[in-house]
Amino acid sequence: MSLLLKNVHVVDVNSPVHGKQANILIENGKIASLKGRSAKKEIDLKGKFLSCGWFDLSAQFNDPGNEHREDIKSGSAAAQSGGFTDVCMVPSTRPPIESKSDVNYLLRRSGDEVDIHVIAAISEGLEGKNLTEVLDLHDAGAIAFSDGDLPVWNAELLLKALQYTSDIGLPIMQNARDMHISSNTHMHEGRMSTHLGLRGEPSLSEELMIRRDLDILKYSGGSIHFSRISTEKAVGLIKEAKKKGLSVTCDVGIHHLVFTDESVGDFDTNFKSLPPYRTERDRRALIKGVKEGVIEAICSNHRPYDQECKQLEFDLADPGNTSLQTFYSSLLKISKEIPIELLIDRVVNGPRKVLKKELIRIDEGEEAKLTIFDPSQTWVLNDESNRSKSRNSPYWGQEMKGKVLGTINKRSITIE
Template identity: 40%
Template sequence: MNIIIKKAKIIDPTSPYNGQISDIHIANGKIVSIKKDIEVKAAQKVEAKGLHVSPGWIDIFSDFADPGFEYRETLETGARAAAAGGFTNVCVVPNTQPAIDQKSVVEYVVQKSKDLPVSIHPLGSVTRGAAGKELAEMYDMKLSGAVAFSDGKSPLQSAGILVKALQYIKSFDGVLIQIPDDKTISPNGLMNEGITSTRMGLAGRPAIAEDIAVASNIKLAVYAESKLHLTGVSTQTSLKLIKEAKQQKVDITCSATPYHLYFCDEDITAYDSNLKVNPPFRDKKDRKALQKAVADGLVDCIASHHIPQDKDHKVVEFEYAKNGMLGLQTTYSILNTVLPEVPQERWVELLALNARRILDIPVPTIDEGATASLTFFQPKEAWKFEQRDILSYSKNSPFVGKEFTGKPLGIYHKNKLTLNFS
């Protein structure tokens, strides 16, 4: 496959061409040349107004529901949505049926996704069945292709299990990913506890449920001298605790979701069940603190928390709806719209570089002779996200009808070109 990318601004801090507007010639999956003007016979051209190109983006926390829940999403539909959102790599949570808790299920995901345009990396379950009780065979899963370990949407609640897991993965320099959430505090809460939850008459979940979990998880990581990644961080106090831990050289990283940067608890007043997520949307002060942490560099990467839910579990009363929303296709657009002052280099760090470094996945670079793994996007493109744009099997997005500035255009990965435009 011969491809010429025309007049693209290269955004890649690892590349000698960073910041340049150039043509890029790709042949057989490799970057052949990067120059001001390239013409090659019979080459497919990628051209768009304001075209930018970066190393392919990676998502650290998505639910593709396969195997077992294919009525919500499949590896194929998830990969399709990921490519449209600009992602070349996606890490999938183990909350499947059966759970990704043994090497045979890891191998199922790896093998079934090998011909898809996106690389799908299984997160191995820390415990059997992601039930939080007995440790799974993590080393076997690591050898079979698991890039990190997590109980995904069911974060570990037992300090004893968590510290054993942290000690176990240390032997092979693994990473444990955890949503910080103490479920024993107001387990029936439906949204953030505060003035808005009181006005709406909905049971609240206090921010302290997250804050306590962050403090506890950090202490256990220090004790085990192991690697911990906290995802979905959403409160001021959590961010403060993480900052202090980093200053003390604790081996901890964190990620934020795009939708926690966009919404706050006041947005739930219409009882839109698509806005029911975990962790819940916090108040405006927490949202502002999170936005600052993303812009300033405290947050290491962005995690879409792409969690498809079928109609039967979303088009119901708020109380009965399941947590989660779609995220892969709107991640970049949300970031670029909410924080327009943040330079594109920072988004590339958050979307393409840092997560790979955390997970020890090779970081692609835009340079002559390098294997091409690229994301195409337009930072200044104004557009509206419509129902027809959704490529996931499920349709649970609160962003339908929302206007954004900044649009992902597609990817080049695995010697395949996948574009949102012709």
Template identity: 40%
Template sequence: MNILIKSATIIDPKSEFHNSTQDILIENGKILKISKNIKNTNNYQEVKLDNLHISQGWFDSSVCFGEPGFEERETIKNGLKVAASSGFTTIALNPNTNPILDTNSDITFVTAKSNNNAVTVLPIGALTIGSNGVDLAELYDMSTAGAVAFYDYKKPISNPNLMKIALQYAANFDGLVCSFPQENKIVGNGVMNENVTSTTLGLKGIPALAEELQVARDIFLLEYTGGKLHIPTISTAKSVELIREAKKKKLDITCSVAIHNLCLSDGSLTSFDSNFKVLPPLRTQEDIEALIAGVKDGTIDMVTTDHSPIDIEEKKVEFDRAEYGTIGLETAFGALQTVFTLKKTIDLLTKGKQRFGLEPTSITIGNKANLSLFNPDEKYTFDTKGIKSKSKNSIFKGASLKGKVYGIISNNQVSLNTL
């Protein structure tokens, strides 16, 4: 792949060209030259786009597709097209398929299906067999096949001894254990945040306590066992405090927050729109402010779209019966820019790679081209008619967003929405 990018503003603090507008010459997938004006002597394909900005390739630590088993929600092939068009060069793929990805061969299947793509897929294996929370899955075998972490997606490990053993065992090969922060016995039949809004709407609530108990328990277990722990998608102010204190103790712990939990509160549910039914649920404005503060001070290590395609048959039903989840890849950049500056947005979209075993690639001569291309200034209303995902369950339907994504250049391939 040979290409010449013209007049691109580089957003990359790790690069000597940060905040400057340059031409970038890429040959065979590597950055050959960066300069103010590069002549196209070899007649390479040129990329000239309005208000073009580029950064290191974006990463998402929690993405679901569906294949194998739930292809009606999303296939790997189309899901990767969606990720590329949304600016993501790397995604960590959750194991909540049918069958659950809990063996070496399952991980090999996903890796083979996603090979030779502009988007790099980092498969996550299930922590327990069938994600049933009873017996540990083949963690080491999956790691040899390429699994970068182990997680029973949206299913908490209720048995603390099992979590203890998982942390101890995975530590033998530097494995990353993920633990969904929810105590199911506290949740009961809850479907949204327990607050005045849930009482007003007559919906059963999920207390913040249900998350915080599990976070506190897992921190105690980590302190006892050692190992590496990642807590995906926290949503409450107290969870931020607990993790902040754990980091002060030098525990090897990281966490993420879903982008929609930074943008929307439980007040959004007054229309009973099931697209707003997510797990963990949308919380209060006070929680949002604490989460944003946690992002800014580094307590929260990364953001995620928590992209979860759900077909219409499981969403267009009564709120109580609807499945949890929202797609988020296509709105990630535009939604984050409604909360943070461009600099912080790009920082968040490029963080987290090292935790999942991938080294960042700065925009430097000689490095492989791993780039996200975008226009940060374009404002628009998100219209579900333009959704490329097979499932259309977007929590940001009708929202005012800021920032248009052009696509990516990665793995010696070009994937641009304009081509």
């Protein structure tokens, strides 16, 4: 079937029609023309925007193990509704993604609307003791390695992992925090945690681990990616490492560009996050890191939990929140600080660069991986609009500005 997207405003720095209004003709899963005149199906998108498909570096769909919170079907639906054509699955499942059959299980369940990419475990059982069969996992289709929401605390294991993966060119993804310093903490350590009487995690937890890992990287070679950094000093350490020529990249969770530890003030457990929201100074440093290119990508950090895990006292609740469907609305909240075309670049090209994947663009002959969005439309995340199985969003029940209208993933077309 042929489809014509008429009068749509293109946001793609690599496209010949970037910043212009175009008529995008799609045929057989490819972009046939940027000046299309007619098609079997035509949609007038005047006032709407089009970019390449968004790519998420870190989401948890809880499959296998906790499918009552989320599964591949519901998670993919939430991702598509949020504008994503590609999503990376972290291996924090039960059991973890640590074998070829585990990787194949997820890849077989990848649907047409959203392409699933598998990040496999670095250590067996995510315990940080024994290295998984990383080469076999790579052959099975894993695109990176991580211990998910746990840090690789074992320095020797990290060294071996970097050496093993240096030849195949895949990054080690590290959730940088010191397990001992961060143990039994519930928010950022600072004035607000003291005021609320909650045990806080100091920024030192993240920064110590980053310093250690950069020293190991310098010795071992390979590539390391720091997932979901949250502090000012983390940005500075990674910036200096890049200047020294180390193969290091990083991303930030979207909510860490929006919220701070002040957001925890009324003990709403939907604001309990991993890593915790830091200070306004940290948030501004993260914003600057995105603008300067120190931070290559912005991820969703989508962590769905059932109400039994969230409707508890703050110190007993699990950290994490859903963020896929509200991702674009969050981007708009910071678009006064970072130009929207740069933000879009950080969710289109940045993740693909981190994973050393070929970049895509809106041009004739290119594969049609596209996201359509409207900055003026308002909507509410509630039981009717929610596509996730979980409802632990800090935006629940609020009117949001900015809505994704649909995605095109090759031959799969989903447009409202």
